[in-house]
Amino acid sequence: MRVIFIKIKLTIMTDIDKPQVPSLFEWAGGMPAFVNLFDKFYDKVLADDLLEPVFKHMSAQHRLHVAHFVAEVLGGPKVYSEEEGSHFIMISKHLQKYLTEAHRKRWMELLLQTADELLLPDDPEFRSAFLAYLEWGTRIAVINSKMDDANEAIDAPMPQWGWGVPGGPYIADQ
Numbered sequence: 001m002r003v004i005f006i007k008i009k010l011t012i013m014t015d016i017d018k019p020q021v022p023s024l025f026e027w028a029g030g031m032p033a034f035v036n037l038f039d040k041f042y043d044k045v046l047a048d049d050l051l052e053p054v055f056k057h058m059s060a061q062h063r064l065h066v067a068h069f070v071a072e073v074l075g076g077p078k079v080y081s082e083e084e085g086s087h088f089i090m091i092s093k094h095l096q097k098y099l100t101e102a103h104r105k106r107w108m109e110l111l112l113q114t115a116d117e118l119l120l121p122d123d124p125e126f127r128s129a130f131l132a133y134l135e136w137g138t139r140i141a142v143i144n145s146k147m148d149d150a151n152e153a154i155d156a157p158m159p160q161w162g163w164g165v166p167g168g169p170y171i172a173d174q
């Protein structure tokens with residue numbers, strides 16, 4: 001009886017002591033941060049000689065859809081997957097776009113430049129996780145852009161990206 005009591009007490013203490021780790025979405029500033037990031041980013045894209053031809057036919061909702069997609073992957077609400085698309089649909093949008101490594105590199109450069117200008121958190125932990133996702137996502141986009149059909153199940157779940165090895169944001173010692 002005594003052993004059981006101690007075990008319960010330890011469990012409760014562990015839960016209380018566990019630090020609450022924000023999602024990458026929360027740490028970045030929530031939905032307004034993502035909407036603003038992709039809004040300013042696509043303004044740059046349309047002013048860029050290399051990327052403008054790739055994106056000149058995008059819809060008026062494109063920038064909002066991408067913001068919602070990335071926000072959801074990083075732990076935000078399921079706006080993209082429940083109201084606008086799915087992982088399969090996102091992949092399908094890239095088919096036969098024949099993107100090159102030069103396109104991808106410029107996309108990355110402009111997005112990271114916009115993140116700096118808008119003062120997204122720049123702690124090593126956040127930026128390394130954010131960059132890792134963008135590297136993965138953009139490389140997948142280039143691969144899919146050379147395909148005719150989506151190499152993914154129609155009901156494939158949305159990717160979920162977390163903090164990785166650092167485990168959470170940089171918190172300075174008090």
Ligand code: HEM
Pocket residue numbers: 054055057058059061062063065066069070085090093094097099103104107133134136137138141142
């Ligand atoms: C993490 C990386 C990426 C994500 C999350 C992403 C996400 C998306 C999403 C959600 C759409 C559909 C937008 C809509 O519903 O209107 C889309 C379309 C598209 N994406 Fe990406 N994308 C990524 C990388 C790239 C890159 C690197 C390029 C090219 C340099 C690219 C080019 C395009 C194009 C051309 C479309 C179709 C635009 C149109 O409708 O005309 N994407 N992307």
